[in-house]
Amino acid sequence: MEVVKNIFTVAKAIYDQCDKAQTNKKRCYRLKKRIELLLIAVEKLRNDPAKSEELEKTLSELLLNMQNAECWVVKYSRTGWWRHLLQAGGIQNKFIHISEQLSNTAQALQILFNVEHRAEFLTYFDDERLRKHNLKDIEEDLSKLIPLLEREITSLCDKVDSVDETLQRIQKLLQAEVVRPWDIKEIRATDLRFGELLNIPGMMTDDSHSLYLGEYHKSPVVIKVLRGEMSRNDDYIRKTFRSESETMKKYESPNILRLYGICIDNSSSDSRYSLVMEYCEKGTLRELLRREPELSWQRRVQMSLDAARALYRLHQTEMKAILHGSLSSSKFLVDGTYCLKLSGFELSKTESSMRRNPVESRAKTSELEYLAPETWQDINAYNKHSEIYSLGVVILEIAVGGFPLQDFSAENLEDMHQILCQKVNVDLPTSCPPVLRDVIKRSQVKDPRSRPSAGEIADLLIAHLNLMET
Numbered sequence: 001m002e003v004v005k006n007i008f009t010v011a012k013a014i015y016d017q018c019d020k021a022q023t024n025k026k027r028c029y030r031l032k033k034r035i036e037l038l039l040i041a042v043e044k045l046r047n048d049p050a051k052s053e054e055l056e057k058t059l060s061e062l063l064l065n066m067q068n069a070e071c072w073v074v075k076y077s078r079t080g081w082w083r084h085l086l087q088a089g090g091i092q093n094k095f096i097h098i099s100e101q102l103s104n105t106a107q108a109l110q111i112l113f114n115v116e117h118r119a120e121f122l123t124y125f126d127d128e129r130l131r132k133h134n135l136k137d138i139e140e141d142l143s144k145l146i147p148l149l150e151r152e153i154t155s156l157c158d159k160v161d162s163v164d165e166t167l168q169r170i171q172k173l174l175q176a177e178v179v180r181p182w183d184i185k186e187i188r189a190t191d192l193r194f195g196e197l198l199n200i201p202g203m204m205t206d207d208s209h210s211l212y213l214g215e216y217h218k219s220p221v222v223i224k225v226l227r228g229e230m231s232r233n234d235d236y237i238r239k240t241f242r243s244e245s246e247t248m249k250k251y252e253s254p255n256i257l258r259l260y261g262i263c264i265d266n267s268s269s270d271s272r273y274s275l276v277m278e279y280c281e282k283g284t285l286r287e288l289l290r291r292e293p294e295l296s297w298q299r300r301v302q303m304s305l306d307a308a309r310a311l312y313r314l315h316q317t318e319m320k321a322i323l324h325g326s327l328s329s330s331k332f333l334v335d336g337t338y339c340l341k342l343s344g345f346e347l348s349k350t351e352s353s354m355r356r357n358p359v360e361s362r363a364k365t366s367e368l369e370y371l372a373p374e375t376w377q378d379i380n381a382y383n384k385h386s387e388i389y390s391l392g393v394v395i396l397e398i399a400v401g402g403f404p405l406q407d408f409s410a411e412n413l414e415d416m417h418q419i420l421c422q423k424v425n426v427d428l429p430t431s432c433p434p435v436l437r438d439v440i441k442r443s444q445v446k447d448p449r450s451r452p453s454a455g456e457i458a459d460l461l462i463a464h465l466n467l468m469e470t
Contacts, residue, residue: 003059004042010066011035017073028073034102035066041109058108064459065101071466072098097309097462101455104316182252182259184245186238187276189265192216192223216260216276223263224275234264237273251322255310257333257343280333280341285394286403288334293401297433298468299338304395304436305461306340307332311391312454314342315384323382327390328370329397369393369403373417374448385448391457392443393420399436400427420444435464 014035018028042059195213214223241262248259258278265272282288285303289295295303310332314322324331324345331344372389374381397403400423424440439460442452452460 003056003063007042007059007063007066008039010063010070011039014066014070014073017070021073031069031073031099031102034099034106035069038062038102038105038109041106058105061101061453061456061459062105064456064463065098065105068459068462068466069098069102071463075469097312097458100312100316101459104455182249184248184259185261186241187216187261187263189263189267189272192221192263192274192276194223213279214276220279220281221260222277222279224277226273226275234266237262237264251313253310253313255306255340255342256313257341277343278335278341280335282334282336282338284330285332285334285340286329286397288338289329289397289402295401297431298465300398301433301436301461301464301468303334303338303340304398304439305458305465307342307391307394307398308454308458308461310340310342311387312458315387315454323384323387325382326367326370327387327394328367329394329403330367332394369416369420372448373414373446381448383448384454385451388443388451388454388457389448391454392440392451395436395443396420396424396428396440399432399440400429417444417446433464435460 015032018032021028042062193215195215197210197212209227210225212223212225214221245259245261257280260276260278263272263274263276265274285307311324311327314324324342326344331342332340333343334340370390370393372382372386375386421444424437424444428437428440439452439457442450443457445451
């Protein structure tokens with residue numbers, strides 16, 4: 001296979017760069033080790049005609065991932081890697097995505113081929129182990145970076161208006177790189193400060209809750225205070241919360257809305273139950289696109305990458321994919337840096353357990369424009385391929401700067417799908433990067449199995465951004 005030849009060529013380039021690494025040495029070494037193990041399995045499978053079709057698809061995705069890995073190693077294994085960090089950010093997230101994709105390839109190869117010493121083989125691709133090592137490595141790198149930055153800033157002090165202001169900006173960028181593990185817990189009422197009642201742009205509200213801007217550990221948060229008749233069984237609520245918290249921790253990602261925990265306030269005769277979550281000041285993606293129609297293509301590609309990474313995190317959390325169930329542009333929130341955060345599925349059982357009579361107004365029907373054709377007649381056909389279709393509609397919105405079917409009323413869903421496909425050709429600007437056009441079209445194909453995975457979409461967008469940065 002030609003793809004195998006290309007993989008080994010890229011692998012050699014990665015090995016050479018890893019051996020020359022001046023910084024990020026530990027991560028480079030582990031990346032090299034994982035690739036070496038994968039290529040042993042690839043070499044044994046390459047001449048098996050019975051598995052060639054499945055193998056070629058897996059290897060094509062591996063090749064794209066390794067090409068992104070090569071860019072990462074070249075960029076971040078040199079002494080000046082911190083310059084790229086300050087310019088673009090995302091070093092930790094990019095490396096984690098590359099390693100997670102290698103883990104997926106390991107799983108796929110293991111299915112195709114009974115790898116000897118399977119448990120030992122997959123140990124090298126364990127996501128939790130990767131995260132712990134990566135957090136330790138980046139903290140070590142950043143501790144070495146501080147003196148270097150101080151010298152650099154001192155030499156530039158006569159070129160900037162405020163050295164202190166510049167240092168503060170750099171400090172925030174560095175802190176953003178170290179993604180701390182989620183700690184979802186029960187929060188004491190005395191640790192929360194309530195601010196103004198919020199009306200977050202684009203967020204659906206109803207009589208079931210009120211949203212407040214608050215403060216928790218000196219950071220802004222959204223406090224969702226539940227309304228209605230509340231349960232009095234605090235022990236049951238806590239038990240349900242602990243169970244759901246363990247599940248939510250598996251979703252840990254910069255592109256998943258962070259949950260800090262729940263608060264049960266019994267200080268008055270009427271107990272108050274709240275969910276405490278990350279604050280995204282720019283509101284929903286749908287509202288942002290309406291409010292800021294002139295976003296650059298680089299930003300639109302990055303936002304599409306954020307959306308793909310969020311869905312990728314859900315789909316890869318377990319052996320059986322976790323599904324969002326109602327993906328749309330209103331379910332993505334946008335923080336102050338234009339980073340997208342997927343919401344709309346967090347602690348749903350806990351919220352129900354807090355209510356004596358669960359609210360039935362929670363959306364029972366999805367927005368039809370986002371539903372994949374295979375689910376129109378049979379909702380049981382809904383799977384991760386169906387959510388890729390929905391993701392494609394969201395990325396189309398990002399590319400055209402708004403909802404493409406807001407003024408369309410179809411008599412049947414088949415017409416809606418056809419018109420949506422036509423709009424991809426008509427409404428996308430000529431300046432739209434080919435990678436976005438390709439991802440949208442491939443996500444909208446009628447055969448679910450022909451749609452790309454969320455991981456593949458993310459890899460394609462990463463490769464495009466890598467080219468733009470060079």
